[in-house]
Amino acid sequence: MESLEQIKIRLEAAVPGAKLEILPNESPSGQHSLLLDNAHAVALARFLRDDAQLRFDYCSNMTGVDWPDTEITSKVKVKKVIDGVEKEVDEVTKTARPGFLEGVYHLYSMAMKHGPLILRLRTGNRKDQVQLPSFTPVWRSCEFQEREVYDLFGVVFDGHPDLRRILMWDEFRDHPMRKDYSEPDDYEYEPTPHDDVLEKSKRHQAAKGTL
Amino acid sequence: MIEEGLKNELAKQGVVLTTLQELYNWGRGNSVWPLSFGLACCAIEMMAASMAKWDIARFGSEVFRPSPRQADLMIVAGTVTKKMAPQVVRLYNQMPEPKYVIAMGACAISGGPFKQGYNVLKGIDRLLPVDIHIPGCPPRPEALLHALITLQKKIEIEALTGPNRPRHLDADAPSEFPVPQFGEHDIVPAMNPLLWKPTQVVR
Numbered sequence: 001m002e003s004l005e006q007i008k009i010r011l012e013a014a015v016p017g018a019k020l021e022i023l024p025n026e027s028p029s030g031q032h033s034l035l036l037d038n039a040h041a042v043a044l045a046r047f048l049r050d051d052a053q054l055r056f057d058y059c060s061n062m063t064g065v066d067w068p069d070t071e072i073t074s075k076v077k078v079k080k081v082i083d084g085v086e087k088e089v090d091e092v093t094k095t096a097r098p099g100f101l102e103g104v105y106h107l108y109s110m111a112m113k114h115g116p117l118i119l120r121l122r123t124g125n126r127k128d129q130v131q132l133p134s135f136t137p138v139w140r141s142c143e144f145q146e147r148e149v150y151d152l153f154g155v156v157f158d159g160h161p162d163l164r165r166i167l168m169w170d171e172f173r174d175h176p177m178r179k180d181y182s183e184p185d186d187y188e189y190e191p192t193p194h195d196d197v198l199e200k201s202k203r204h205q206a207a208k209g210t211l
Numbered sequence: 212m213i214e215e216g217l218k219n220e221l222a223k224q225g226v227v228l229t230t231l232q233e234l235y236n237w238g239r240g241n242s243v244w245p246l247s248f249g250l251a252c253c254a255i256e257m258m259a260a261s262m263a264k265w266d267i268a269r270f271g272s273e274v275f276r277p278s279p280r281q282a283d284l285m286i287v288a289g290t291v292t293k294k295m296a297p298q299v300v301r302l303y304n305q306m307p308e309p310k311y312v313i314a315m316g317a318c319a320i321s322g323g324p325f326k327q328g329y330n331v332l333k334g335i336d337r338l339l340p341v342d343i344h345i346p347g348c349p350p351r352p353e354a355l356l357h358a359l360i361t362l363q364k365k366i367e368i369e370a371l372t373g374p375n376r377p378r379h380l381d382a383d384a385p386s387e388f389p390v391p392q393f394g395e396h397d398i399v400p401a402m403n404p405l406l407w408k409p410t411q412v413v414r
Contacts, residue, residue: 168330169294169393176329183329184397189410197327 001114002053004032014047015040023120033104033118038133041121042159045138048107048117056107056117059139064149065102068126068179072097099126101155105135105142123155126178134160152177232371239283240366243311243359246282246302247275251289253316253349260352270359279305284362286355287339290318290325291332293398297390300338304387308379311366313358314341317348324348337402339388340378 002010008020011034018040023033036044048056071094078091101123108115121132134157135142146157147166154175157163165172174181187204190197218228249257261267261275276282279302291299303312314335317323325331335341342365343358350358369377378384388406391398 167294171393171395173395181329184401186333186397186401188326188333189412200327 001109001112001117004034004117007048007054007117008034010051011044011047014051015043018044020044031116031118033120035120035122038121038131041133042135042138045119045135049138053112054117055109055111056115058108058110058115059105059135059141060108060116061104061106062135062142062145062149063104064153064155064177065104066126066153066178067097067099067102069099070097071095100124101126101130101132101153103132103146103149103155107139130154131156131158133158134163136160151175154178233367235371236367236369239309240363241271242274243270243272243284243362243366244274244276244282245272245284245286246279246306247277248285248302249288250291250295250299251316251318253288253319256349256352257286257288257315257355260355265352265356267356267359270356270363272359279303280307282306283309284311284313285339286313286315287319287335287341288315290323291335293330293332294393296332296335296338296398297392299335300388300390303339304390308386309377310379310386311342311362312339313343313345313355313362315345315355315358316350317346320344320346332398334407337407338391340406 004022008022011020012018019037021035023035025031025033048054073092073094075090075092077088079086080089081087082089103121105119105121106115107117107119123130123132132155134146136146136157137159143160143162144166146155146160147162147164149155150157150160150163151165151167152175164170168176176183185204185207187200190201193201213228213230221228249255259265261273267273272284279285283306285303285306287299303310312335314320318325318331319335320341322328322331322333326333332338336344343362345354345358347354371377371380378386385405388403389400391400393399
């Protein structure tokens with residue numbers, strides 16, 4: 001398989017105006033991914049499927065990630081003169097990053113026997129701009145998994161033929177896999193609660209006054 | 212009521228005495244027909260119990276009925292999700308009296324490993340009157356057979372008259388239970404207060 005950089009260059013040539021970014025993965029697996037811009041995503045996906053060298057004909061997995069609002073701290077070593085002596089000091093900069101929802105696609109090629117290629121799509125925010133383009137018209141296997149991400153994360157897939165909840169019931173209003181989901185307070189007595197369950201029991205005790 | 216000792220003596224002489232209650236309970240206790248439905252992996256053990264190696268037919272329960280109208284026993288075999296709970300209660304309501312419920316496995320009796328989750332019922336006894344609970348994840352077929360024999364013993368000693376008579380002979384006792392509705396955050400109601408109350412911890 002071509003390297004991610006080569007694929008990126010070819011995609012940019014094939015779809016004019018497309019903005020792509022390689023997101024590095026620092027973990028030992030080193031599976032870097034390609035961030036697509038939402039406006040050109042479907043055209044890029046069609047190219048990945050139909051190109052003679054790539055032929056990614058199988059989307060094995062589609063999942064979601066919730067990234068809440070967060071502060072990114074980065075440390076830079078700066079040389080400073082303190083009391084006449086030059087010292088290396090860590091300078092900490094904090095930048096606020098607004099939250100977003102992410103769709104992650106794992107592509108393989110059955111014909112060329114290569115893969116995976118990991119694609120990411122990001123929504124504008126977590127509240128009102130939660131639309132992503134659907135890849136179901138490109139890969140049929142995305143259909144149920146996009147429905148699942150819609151159900152559990154609340155991502156709305158434009159162009160999906162049948163966007164309904166798949167695991168929870170239709171009347172359900174929440175998105176349980178979001179980091180800020182709070183489940184109904186139905187805690188029941190546990191003899192030895194610990195960790196998350198202990199927190200839950202304390203919350204329940206505070207709300208109801210009983211265990 | 213005839214004395215046990217006299218009854219045994221007469222039986223030695225070839226005279227068999229019984230009561231209508233004993234005959235009736237003996238008959239229905241040995242032909243408990245389960246409803247053929249499973250919810251998760253416990254159902255695989257339930258199927259194994261009906262196969263040649265364990266052979267639930269030895270105890271008269273081999274006739275798994277595909278219709279609730281013909282079933283006497285509901286084996287709740289597996290995880291009851293909140294999405295499935297109304298259907299389980301509706302199936303129970305469609306069964307004719309007398310009817311019994313076995314909750315099979317950790318999920319059916321308590322929610323099991325999913326108890327702290329958001330989409331699994333914390334035990335079917337919140338919505339249905341459970342007669343026998345079987346722990347295990349999943350319980351072995353022997354455990355299901357043990358539950359069935361325990362249920363048969365329970366049926367055998369049921370008094371057909373008097374204040375403790377079974378539900379199907381008591382016109383005032385309920386034979387149907389409310390089917391929960393899908394709410395915006397949870398099923399409504401999440402439990403039936405007539406059947407189950409939260410544990411009160413006294414410290």
